[in-house]
Amino acid sequence: MKTLIIIPTYNEIDNIEKLLEQVLAKSETIEVLVIDDNSPDGTALRVKFMQSSEPRIHLLERPGxxxxxxxxxxxxKYALERDYDYxxxxxxxxxxxxxxxxxxxNAAKKYDLVIGSRYCEGVNIIHWPIKRLLISYFASKYVRTITRMPVKDPTSGFKCFQRKVLENIDLDKILSDGYAFQIEMNFRAWVKxxxxxxxxxxxxxRKNGVSKMSRKIVWEAAWMVWRLEVMKILGLLK
Ligand SMILES: Nc1nc2c(ncn2[C@@H]2O[C@H](COP(=O)(O)OP(=O)(O)O[C@H]3O[C@H](CO)[C@@H](O)[C@H](O)[C@@H]3O)[C@@H](O)[C@H]2O)c(=O)[nH]1
Known part of the structure; x- marks a missing residue:
């Protein structure tokens, strides 16, 4: 069963090499796709260097x-044009x-979408500042209260889709770009x-580099939940 692990990068030069080595060592059936947004620190160059000796590394570069x-x-979209199962x-x-x-x-053999969750057994986060932790924790509660979606960590960015889930979601209609994107993908899958x-x-x-979280990202998530809920009520997500 072929798996593609998508890893978006912006200024991750101090992490990417070690991460790719460790990820690819997990199984021969795993390939990775790095999507780099022209990182000023040269992340893409480092990936290209690794590609010369490892055909399981793929790279897409965007201009900014x-x-x-x-x-x-x-x-x-890259995955759906190819034969990846997960x-x-x-x-x-x-x-x-x-x-x-x-x-x-392993869980994805039985479930359509598997989410690596920080909040399904207590709170499992190490070294986050308390402010960040509170925002994330209460944002998760907020999403759950408004949408009634049975997911305790709706903004988690560690997850696995069976191919059929992505085939059934109109990717051209995705509205959000920041962490709200994670909520939106879960919500669309759940509604279906x-x-x-x-x-x-x-x-x-993280030990190296910095988070790209911003106020704009938090606000996008706050209003996107309402937008998605209204779209669901109007039957626009089926
Ligand atoms: N290509 C690309 N990659 C990006 C961009 N912004 C962030 N990334 C990459 O996306 C990953 C996550 O970004 P971070 O900025 O490190 O996220 P975080 O603040 O630690 O947020 C974490 O928690 C969020 C919710 O609480 C999660 O939604 C998020 O995925 C992540 O796990 C990193 O690999 C980072 O390089 C972008 O505009 N373009």
């Missing part, structure tokens, strides 16, 4: 920082532990009746 959501949409999302900065990849893949499973992971704050 165009956002996390559109990077994933580009990656999903498509995963993963950060480049070791917030997501490569050791957890087999756990997600796909089975979602959360499995516990530990999220560790």
């Amino acid at each position: 920082k165009m956002g996390l959501g559109s990077a994933y949409v580009t990656g999903f 498509i995963m999302e993963m950060d480049a900065d070791f917030s997501h532990n490569p050791e957890d990849i087999p756990l997600l893949l 009746g796909f089975h979602i499973k959360e499995i516990p992971i530990v999220f560790t704050e």
Whole structure:
């Protein structure tokens, strides 16, 4: 069963090489697609260097920082044009532990969408500032309260889709670009009746590089939830 792990990057030169090595070591059936937005630190060059000795590394370069959501949409389309059975999302900065990849893949044999969840067994986050933790935790509660979607960590960026989920979502209609993108993908999958499973992971704050979180990203998520809920009521997400 072929798996594509999509890894969006913006200034991840201190992480990408080690991460790709560890991810690819998990299984021969795993390939990775790095989507780099012209990182000024030369992340793409480092990936190209690795590509010369590792055919399982793929790279798409975009001209500038165009956002996390559109990077994933580009990656999903790439996967659907090829023969991947499972498509995963993963950060480049070791917030997501490569050791957890087999756990997600294993669960994806039974469930349509598997989410590596920070909140399904208590709170499993290491080294986040308390402010960031509170925003993330209460944002998750907010999403759940408004949408009634049974997901405790709707903004998690570590997940695995069975191919059929992505085939059934109109990727050209995705509205969001920041962390709201994660909520939107889960919501669209859930509204279409796909089975979602959360499995516990530990999220560790990055040691190298910086988060790209901004106020704009938080606000986008706050209003997107209402927009999606209204679209669901109007039957626009079926
Ligand atoms: N290509 C591209 N990549 C990007 C962009 N913005 C961020 N990335 C990449 O996307 C990944 C996650 O970005 P971070 O900025 O490190 O995310 P974070 O603040 O740690 O946020 C984490 O928690 C969020 C919700 O609480 C998650 O939604 C998110 O995926 C991530 O796990 C990293 O690999 C980063 O390089 C962009 O505009 N373009």
